[in-house]
Amino acid sequence: MSFEISDVLLEEIKAHISAGNDTALLALFEEVHFADLAETLDAVNWEEALYLVRLLDSETTSEALMELDEDVRERLLDSLTPKEIAEEIEEMDTDDAVDAISELDTVTQEAVIGHIEDEEHRADIRELMQYDDDSAGGLMAKELIRVKETWTVAGCVREMRRQAEEVTRVHSVYVVNKENELIGRLSLKDLLTSDTKTKIAEIYIPKVDAVHINDKAEDVAKVMQKYDLEAIPVVDDDNKLLGRITIDDIVDFIRDEAKEDYQLAAGITQEVEADDSIWELTKARLPWLFLGLIGGVGAATIMGGFEDILKDYALLFFYTPLIAAMAGNVGVQSSAIIVQGLANDDVKGSIGNRLIKEMFLAALNGLILGIVLFGFTAIWYGDYKAAMAISISLFVVIIMAGIIGTFIPLFLHKRGIDPAIATGPFITTSNDIFGILIYFWIAKMILF
Amino acid sequence: MSFEISDVLLEEIKAHISAGNDTALLALFEEVHFADLAETLDAVNWEEALYLVRLLDSETTSEALMELDEDVRERLLDSLTPKEIAEEIEEMDTDDAVDAISELDTVTQEAVIGHIEDEEHRADIRELMQYDDDSAGGLMAKELIRVKETWTVAGCVREMRRQAEEVTRVHSVYVVNKENELIGRLSLKDLLTSDTKTKIAEIYIPKVDAVHINDKAEDVAKVMQKYDLEAIPVVDDDNKLLGRITIDDIVDFIRDEAKEDYQLAAGITQEVEADDSIWELTKARLPWLFLGLIGGVGAATIMGGFEDILKDYALLFFYTPLIAAMAGNVGVQSSAIIVQGLANDDVKGSIGNRLIKEMFLAALNGLILGIVLFGFTAIWYGDYKAAMAISISLFVVIIMAGIIGTFIPLFLHKRGIDPAIATGPFITTSNDIFGILIYFWIAKMILF
Structure with missing residues (x-):
């Protein structure tokens, strides 16, 4: 430093x-x-x-x-x-x-x-x-230390010196047979502690993790993280040694992925930085804002359809931002947990079970929040019926928002689409619209 | 595999x-x-x-x-x-x-x-x-290979063999003087290529990055990423070698931090997993939902204050979810970019310059979206004046939302608070309230 x-x-x-x-x-x-x-x-x-x-x-x-x-x-x-x-x-x-x-x-x-x-x-x-x-091929470098099983330790060290000139850091020494097929690796410890005349064939470790050249980068990152590897060799269909991937590239990959997910959740569609031009930033931000605009127009149209109850229950209209915000928040929470769970292979079991669990969870949250809201509105406005209508609607909207927030990423994932796209504006907008629709529909049923 | x-x-x-x-x-x-x-x-x-x-x-x-x-x-x-x-x-x-x-x-x-x-x-x-x-102390392990500058290569290899039994992976060999002060490192390459009688003092690399035992984990992660290090030694005030930190711990740290930021942005307050109990998940989710509830009640109260314009311009009330959603989305976008920029030390220059840039950016977005909304509402409702009021308000609300979304994380960061807390529900809720207030205020000015 x-x-x-x-x-x-x-x-x-x-x-x-x-x-x-x-x-x-x-x-x-x-x-x-x-x-x-x-x-x-x-x-x-x-x-x-x-x-x-x-x-x-x-x-x-x-x-x-x-x-x-x-x-x-x-x-x-x-x-x-x-x-x-x-x-x-x-x-x-x-x-x-x-x-x-x-x-x-x-x-x-x-x-x-x-x-x-x-x-x-x-x-x-x-x-x-x-x-x-x-792919693994896109991440790998050709620089690596390769030794043949037929060499002696002395010959190996000599060859390593030559090869090491091209390799910035010696992570592992890979052992191949004469067809260049990966058959194992050599620990530096063993190399240091063996007699110089020992044959590599006698001291190499035959167990070596490798990835295939066409494996997805994401899967490579998962394997390297799971097994705490600092480098992993890359092989082709015939198990021939083609190159290696090092942990620093994986660290960059993990950071980029995390950044991308975060930005998707925040409604930014391409990788941008605070220092990018206003035009770049606008291109990244405008698409989701348009989606929000369409959602808002949809919500306005739905509310217009309930204009007849406006003169009796203006109160209902005052609470639409609350309903929309809660539907959005619950949806984002649910989807974020699922998206992260999917990324870490943590989400097991059927979609049905997930939805049932989320329903109970949302019901618990909805019940607590609904009771609080009822208490406040009933006392503040003195209109128990309206307070009941708003609170019950909130309860139902929260359950629905939780289910949508859970279902959409699971569904996208099943269809092979990155579920991260489902967090943020996408969920918020659809939950806004559905939430407001359900809210007015239930409130109208209760009040009229 | x-x-x-x-x-x-x-x-x-x-x-x-x-x-x-x-x-x-x-x-x-x-x-x-x-x-x-x-x-x-x-x-x-x-x-x-x-x-x-x-x-x-x-x-x-x-x-x-x-x-x-x-x-x-x-x-x-x-x-x-x-x-x-x-x-x-x-x-x-x-x-x-x-x-x-x-x-x-x-x-x-x-x-x-x-x-x-x-x-x-x-x-x-x-x-x-x-x-x-x-802290660095919390991440470090005591296992490392330590050699003295006075040793020969042969003695060093002998000592390394002994020490290596306790060390899973040999990342680096650290060289200390007789006071155990870190003075350099040894490359395995040099060790392999030197004569066994050479003194370590002649071949070690005197340039070695180290972190202090009390350095923050976050800063250690940054240094190791910046310099692509796989291990870094940890020293105390007197430069005595205490331990080392390896990249696998940093990979875990980076993932956890990214996860935490993502969850904060999604309104989840503690690290939870999809498989946690309903009660754990409720505890993590409910606090932000309460915040949303309070925000919604605030918005309802503001709208109640504008009840007098309801009978002439019910339309305005139908567009509150749109205004709230746009204010929320713009706020989250702005804050997410700032939060990431701060995390990567990308945000340079004064707060004032940032706010001016964000103002122009939001104005550009607001102008485009305002024109589109004006076109739609003017044609759909045939009420040019109301359409104008809604669109101009939207324009102003977007600028305000961008400024709040930029200012709050910068302000928190200056005060030493993690700005990641500012993305998500916090920004959304405050922007909902401010947005609706400004919206009705401007609309009323234009229409009456």
Whole structure:
């Protein structure tokens, strides 16, 4: 934590850039961690960032580039020549390289790949580009330590030294047979404690978890979390070792998923950040607001249909926001619990049982809230009949809201649709409309 | 993924338990992964789980216990004697051991600790129990590989072998001086590639990130994510090496935090799961529903104050759910973006600038939605004046809702309160009330 991006330091950097004082800059960033450099690139303006990327070593800048926001990175890369981009790519691990390249337009992509000098790196990148983003193939890197079962410990250590130069961090050593089929893994402990002449075949651990190249990213994340793995090998149909996925990519994946779910629940349809432009933010927010608008017009139309009771019971109309809010809140609560339960594979048993449980739960909540509301309205307005009508309606609306909030995500999940979309505005809007309809209908029955 | 908890397997396990067929059970679970065993313990009933815990080796069950839901684990541990619990604890890493012990009542805690035979383990646990749950000390484990700078590579490897027996996974090797002050780390690569007579002092990497024992868990998570660390050492005021925190604990922490934020946004006040009891779920849900009830009563009271315009403009009352819903939705959107931005340290600049940006954003959204609503209501009801009143109010309400949704989380954050509490019911309720008040007030001004 030695490098703290203070305002003073930032001013110093900016001054050096405008003075073209490269020596000072190079000294300043000599041993910088890529995450700190990324923070600097994010804090200075765009021309200054470009200046730094051009000045500093690709070894330093390539990893920093991958830490930047996608739009900042895109803008920077767009200003570099394909050759300059290729130099950055050359220094990246294959998984990062593919992520960076796929953000470029197809013409530039080809030009950049053509400029990559290391043939193996180029081939690896081409291979990884075929895989789906949301699959194990999309997350994996080609860099790994691979040893053959026929080697001795001494030969293995020698080979590992060579391979380790390309691998940033040695998580695991994977053991393959001569057909390159994954047959086990080697613990560093065993490697350290075995005689140098021992054959790998004698000391490797034959039990190794692996994922298939086409497995969904979500499932990979679940497996790695469940088994507390820091890396997992990726194999194809024939169990041939293709690459590995490391925990840092999974951490990013988990965070992104959580962010997305949170935003869906809050009615934001695409990944946006507080710092995005007003236009980006509007595009992300407007669709759900339109849905809310349509719901509100629907509610208004329903209420218009009950205009005849307005002169006798204006009170009922004053309580529509309460009914709508409660229907919305209960629906969001129920759906959030189901959505999270589904995400964690916690929801077992039939839909029917879930709905029955939710019905009892909502009934309990509805009873408590209904009694409180009855007490208040009966005393405040002195109209017991109206108070009864409002409270009983609230009770029924809460049960209905709970059932809808439980059913919709379960239903979407069964149909293979991400249930997270069902929390937030979707549930709120449908519950608003149904809630108000049921409310007036029951109240009218009781009062007339 | 060889072990799949199928219904068939589960029936088999249950049959073996009821027949008391221990040999078959021991064979079945001989090489089971603790995560799979945890899934089994979760799937069978409580007496069966207890039977398995008693039957199987503590080495196998202790880690599985830590994977269980807190309430399931608590119930199981409650049925074990302190001595039996101590046997499980003995097999756990110190961080897990402390988590398990702190769930017991204080009397049992002392009895369990008294039964731990390994003196060092007992002392470590006592030490860790002093630290705050939400601090680096609360996350760290005492197990780590520690080498002295004065050692040679050969001596180091010898010592590592001994220490490695207690450490499940070797993440990093930390180098200390003779005062046990952390001075660097050793890469396994360098260790593998150096001559056995080389002094550690010559090959260690003096740059090592560390966190302080009292650092907040949240900050530790941020640092480890930022620098893609898989483990980080923990030091005290004097830079003495106390323990280390591993990424799997951080992954759990990130997931729990995301879950908590999501639930707060959905109006659920404590961590609950879909499978919790109706009473647990009610306790988590009712407080926010009460808030909604109070908000609804507030809205009804405001509307009652505008009863005089009811006979001329009943239409206005039909549109209150729409206004309330839009105010709520916009508020939740704005606050969600700010809450996430704050969590990621993305929100820079002054509160004033944020509010101005949000004002423009809300004005753009409000303008679009207001025009659409005006078009619809003007044509549908043929009352241009009323349509104008409703649409202009909507426009103003949306701006206000955006500002409140932006301001409240920023304000809470400044006051040191978790802003996540501000998304969801809190914002919705306050925006409902303010929205309806402003709506009637503006509409009345325009129409009368």
